[in-house]
Amino acid sequence: MEDLKQELKEKIIAALKLADMTPSDIDNEAPLFGDGLGLDSIDALELMLLLEKNYGIRLQNPAEGKKVFVNIDTMAAYVAENRTR
Amino acid sequence: MKYSSYVRMTPSRVVLNEKMLTFEDSGKNLLLEIYRKAVGDWPKFFKMDPLSKVGFVSTELLLSTESPRVKDCEDRAVILFNRSGSLADDRIYEGTIRSREEFYPSPAVFVYTLPNILTGEIAIRNKYYGETSFSVLEKFDASVMLRTLEAAFVDPMTRSAVFGWVECGSEEEFDVCLFLVHREGEGMKELDEKEFERIWKI
Numbered sequence: 001m002e003d004l005k006q007e008l009k010e011k012i013i014a015a016l017k018l019a020d021m022t023p024s025d026i027d028n029e030a031p032l033f034g035d036g037l038g039l040d041s042i043d044a045l046e047l048m049l050l051l052e053k054n055y056g057i058r059l060q061n062p063a064e065g066k067k068v069f070v071n072i073d074t075m076a077a078y079v080a081e082n083r084t085r
Numbered sequence: 086m087k088y089s090s091y092v093r094m095t096p097s098r099v100v101l102n103e104k105m106l107t108f109e110d111s112g113k114n115l116l117l118e119i120y121r122k123a124v125g126d127w128p129k130f131f132k133m134d135p136l137s138k139v140g141f142v143s144t145e146l147l148l149s150t151e152s153p154r155v156k157d158c159e160d161r162a163v164i165l166f167n168r169s170g171s172l173a174d175d176r177i178y179e180g181t182i183r184s185r186e187e188f189y190p191s192p193a194v195f196v197y198t199l200p201n202i203l204t205g206e207i208a209i210r211n212k213y214y215g216e217t218s219f220s221v222l223e224k225f226d227a228s229v230m231l232r233t234l235e236a237a238f239v240d241p242m243t244r245s246a247v248f249g250w251v252e253c254g255s256e257e258e259f260d261v262c263l264f265l266v267h268r269e270g271e272g273m274k275e276l277d278e279k280e281f282e283r284i285w286k287i
Contacts, residue, residue, distance in 0.1 A: 045192035
């Protein structure tokens with residue numbers, strides 16, 4: 001699971017172009033939106049795309065993303081459970 | 086129309102008010118170098134499309150000449166032009182949907198597939214609430230651009246504008262000629278067609 005969390009951080013940094021940021025800057029429990037990484041609604045759509053492109057997970061309902069994208073821990077748990085590749 | 090500053094920028098050269106600025110890099114890396122040295126506090130830069138990056142850093146240089154840097158301008162417009170619109174980003178977006186097997190349209194790329202997004206980026210960064218427009222012309226045409234600028238100043242609210250040409254084929258190919266223009270200003274130079282073309286040829 002730790003490897004998956006590290007991989008997710010790397011993919012998030014690349015996909016959201018979080019320049020000057022490294023995986024170690026992202027805390028597993030820190031919120032991705034709001035005060036955490038300060039992501040916006042377009043970033044949320046990019047995260048959905050990231051899941052589909054890399055893990056074959058298609059979120060049917062954007063509201064579902066709210067539960068999945070709370071932090072790295074919730075995201076990794078969801079990916080581990082639902083990935084098709 | 087008067088102007089207080091201008092910036093002329095190509096992938097290998099930056100001139101700010103007759104003074105050549107020295108940078109080590111060129112093209113895409115020049116944009117990054119300018120951001121690091123002259124801006125540095127606007128991480129959204131990294132998410133911008135090529136046109137917005139070019140327009141953003143050149144505007145930052147242009148506005149760095151204001152002292153103090155103006156904030157919350159109700160009376161400042163952003164009036165820009167180019168030839169290629171948002172083609173640089175359009176191409177990147179097309180790359181995300183080209184293949185049926187790899188069909189992943191990127192929302193972050195898609196949002197930049199309009200050139201007037203750049204005027205919004207500038208207005209948001211500087212808290213400008215005046216008119217913004219981005220027109221696509223067949224070619225650089227000082228006469229048409231100045232007429233458009235004059236039309237913007239028909240509104241008595243408009244007292245100054247970020248104005249000019251921001252062409253961008255890619256992060257490696259761009260050509261900028263921007264002015265900070267004013268309705269009136271003591272000691273400022275007149276911006277007419279001849280002066281615009283003189284600076285364009287620098």
